[in-house]
Amino acid sequence: MSMYRHFMALRHISRRSIGTSVCRQVDNKVPLKQKMFQEDNGIPIHLKGGPKDALLYRATMTLTIAGTAYLLYELFNAACPKKKD
Template sequence: MYHQLNRVTGRLIASHLQNPLFPVAPIALQRVDPPAIQYNTNHMSTVTEAAACATGSRRLIPGTNVPYPPVNESIRKQQDLFQRDNDLPVHLKGGPFDGILYRFTMLLCIIGLGGIAHTIYGHAVPKKQ
């Protein structure tokens, strides 16, 4: 009689099979030396110097000889806007409309918390009849 794991409970159960489900032949262990550590050096890189020089100042996608695609000018302006050091939190750097959206979101959160408090109070204190 062989045992197997029950798929529902995860416990061992006795099965009425005459043969094991997954027969495993005994194999002698072989001694294997661990692989030598290889550090990332220039001779291991897939990027050739000729390809790096051909791209100029453009960076290459790691592990390839393909340069990153050029960034759109509107995206570049947005990056400059959000990376500027002007002591504003990132959710307000988009301008006055971001401030309006932030305040509206905070108002909705306060209204939601008030609704939760009202519901809990309504369930905790029964109505007088």
């Protein structure tokens, strides 16, 4: 019987959660986000998230344009090698 009791105690311990923190109830924000993104207010979908989205969009466009310009510059340099004296 002792072995059975140890097995049951182990089974009980394994079912308990490992963390000691209390479970918190989190509000469901999905319906609010759906309402915000589905609203027809003339703003493009990639900018409806607010100022953070606008900043991220501008940074992405700036890096894309700068990278394309640098690529074209390097391609031009590779296509037109410098003359040796």
